[in-house]
Amino acid sequence: MAPLHLPVSIGHLRQCLTLLNSGHRCLHRTVASYTRVYANYLTVCQPSLLQSRRFCLQARSLQKEEPELTSVRYNVQRGNFARINSEDVAVFERLLPGRVIADPEELVGYNTDWLRMCRGSSRLLLRPKTTEEVSEVMKYCYSRNLAVMPQGGNTGLVGGSVPVFDEIILSTSLMNKIVSVDEISGTLVCQAGCVLEALNTHLSDVGLMMPLDLGAKGSCQIGGNISTNAGGLRLMRYGSLHGSVLGVEAVQADGTVLDCLSTLRKDNTGYDLKQLFIGSEGTLGIVTAVSILCPRKPQSINLAILGVSDFQNCLKALKEARGMLGEILSAFEFMDSPCIDLVRSNLNLTNPISDKPFYVLIETAGSNGAHDEEKLNLFLEKVLGEGIVEDGTVATDSTKIQSIWSIRERLAEALLHDGYVYKYDISLPLANFYDLVIDMRERVDDLATRVVAYGHLGDGNLHLNITSPTYDHDLLEKIEPFIYEWTSRYKGSISAEHGLGFKKKDFIHFSKTQKAVELMQQIKDLMDPKGILNPYKMLPDKYGD
């Protein structure tokens, strides 16, 4: 497929759809591909362009090249759950009048993940508005042994947010009320379906911000963020959700509402149950509301992009940044030179500095612009003076900042243009961080279109992406399990921030001990004895099943 120069207008997308509808069969394949990329792009990067849900669904439904059913591709056996009958639908209609969707056309987008690598065959979408409704739904499903797939913004990358078979999709999209914002303590309380970017906009008015930031912020929901323990760009500064989430309200498999929605910064009364729902991908309960500690919005932001000659100097720059930028350092991102080649060829973006083997993006966020600028200048003088960094530019106005950030933020989108993407999200000790990329490049050789590495260096989190024109089983066998074995050897994590979902659940043993996995399964059995919550996800199939 030819490179596609995004962003594009919604008008362009409409034209594509018109061509398809008018029967231009020769164009079908190309246009369908465009449509797929557009739909993905719009969903993740420009959700405001999607002026109506129906339009989005229409675009999706026109994509004739639906991905293979997950259950078929991976030869999964359906769990022993009941199948939905008309009586069930009638009950749900009573519980959620007008918010039970059974139209297969409408369900297409909810059954398919945004990478279009996983597809389920759910026939029912439920859209509750309140915790009580979720509780009633779960009570009924539990009594009937019906499997349920909780879904937020469906922006997950490991197949955790779509069904595998006919699980009922319980969407939190209509649970989007902000309950309260306490300006002094910085506490936000809201329903699980609030979109991350919308929360950030709301907080901005009172001088606060969300403690996390993701590429998918325009679509992802806070309940999903918590369920996947989302990391992202600000984690280095504001820490993980295990620290910043103050409270969670969740509905358990049997409909029990577990109210741990504390707004207190400190509360040592018993086991911290809310932690169980952070990162458990909807397998222990459905997060319905959250309370989260929000930092103050910075008064000044600066962004530098620096060119570096070798990886060791990237680490030196990180060490200097931690020391000299200290409390104002808010992001330290890393890209290798194939990243720049990628956005140049697939998105027509330009490199704001001269070409170098490595690049780091350093963001500062502080309460005093003059102080921040001085700190950043002192840092730059040092790293340039000592040859740690060879070239660089600093952005202080928001347009230039956004233009530099977009190089980093649009890498995932640019990769899709190559065709098929093998995505890996690895944590590694910094000393071994880039060795994996070198080894992988040598290993896959010319089977791959590219091997591209970027990530959150400040957190030891590598995003390693390998592309090929289409899905290539030989290439996959070159990559896996090699990459997991390599990661395990250096005591890394095979999923730093994306979670295990469906696609990585069977690799959990590369990062966790057998005893740990057994305890996880015991906790799952305790909290969801029938296994109806997001089945086929996160934990490997039970031994002996």
Next chain:
Amino acid sequence: MAPLHLPVSIGHLRQCLTLLNSGHRCLHRTVASYTRVYANYLTVCQPSLLQSRRFCLQARSLQKEEPELTSVRYNVQRGNFARINSEDVAVFERLLPGRVIADPEELVGYNTDWLRMCRGSSRLLLRPKTTEEVSEVMKYCYSRNLAVMPQGGNTGLVGGSVPVFDEIILSTSLMNKIVSVDEISGTLVCQAGCVLEALNTHLSDVGLMMPLDLGAKGSCQIGGNISTNAGGLRLMRYGSLHGSVLGVEAVQADGTVLDCLSTLRKDNTGYDLKQLFIGSEGTLGIVTAVSILCPRKPQSINLAILGVSDFQNCLKALKEARGMLGEILSAFEFMDSPCIDLVRSNLNLTNPISDKPFYVLIETAGSNGAHDEEKLNLFLEKVLGEGIVEDGTVATDSTKIQSIWSIRERLAEALLHDGYVYKYDISLPLANFYDLVIDMRERVDDLATRVVAYGHLGDGNLHLNITSPTYDHDLLEKIEPFIYEWTSRYKGSISAEHGLGFKKKDFIHFSKTQKAVELMQQIKDLMDPKGILNPYKMLPDKYGD
């Protein structure tokens, strides 16, 4: 008892002991009281003065006024555990040669908490050095149904760190090895028995610091800190241990070693099991090693003590500090005027500023001294100019900083001089924070010697202390359950950072729902089916028992 002007020399304490030993019976009571206060003081505040463990134990054993046995005072029924026999002791001697203590004199200090309000009657102290030894001990205890009480520095305030009956005390004191420090990523890995202050000293050499700071830092151990989810003075800046602890190794009740000792900042592979051990007070497993993310040591520290006319202005000062000091704000502490009266009369300390109804202590910690000073000056100009604050002084050199901090840090010690202390550790929404103090003062009226309030205002954490010359049951009945009901009404926490331990376990329902407590009990039953780990603690007695 007359006020005692601490700190004193070890020589003074030796004199007291000599007087006692030489038979000065008329002096006995006074000297024993002094000895008790000294021993507590030295253990908690000046552990370096305790030159030998034997000396400390001698001091303790001479305290004739042992507190009443917890089991008697609270009329507790012993659990259905086996009793230790000589064969058990022989097994432990084989597992831990020379590290099995059965001498009742030596056990006194381990059986009694430092507030001297709880006392158990354990006859056996085990001092393992390795995780494998802890595992072997637990395997044996599990097979024999012997109850075990894990103990770190024994600095807990709720009776959670001493036995109630004859539980075996498993001390982590000899597990004090630092495994590794990674300077670039800021990761420390160490055994559970490392003392907090020793860790901080060790980290200081490579420009790092521990992310938590407590009054008990000279004695408390990191394993205990994690087991109680300790908060302290730096939480506002560096967050809770749920965020900064990267990994935990723990031994379960049956001796299973659960290795979750990751050093990775991000690892989303399965349920985050380590969270279960943070704040569960040794009831789910014995923490044997930890991995923790350590921030960089600041280049500059400033401390201001400010006098404020009313509580609303304390909140205004907090809001301004968050905005203007932003990322360099590292502590915002609060004291009311009875605090200054207390340290003045009981410790002979002086108020460095003029007397005011309220005081706030504001600490900044940053990477650039000139910037920090400028930010602090701008803040002070504003709060003084607008009348939010009426008086104040700033310390920049370490001696003056320590002298101001000591007013705040020695409040707990000063309270002991009044006689008996009713200690409460409450989280409240800031809007209602001080109302509880006013209501309590009115309620207890002249039954109490003092009602003193201080705490971590930046975290909404109030330490409310009521004193009387001796234990007074009528006074207790004025305070409880009133204080818990009041806290519950405003959705506060009845234990912000001290935990529930033995003394508060039956009040858990004031802060947690019935459903939540039931789930906690289910998790306890899953992970410790015989209930041998730190019994009688944290969770209320089982229904129907």
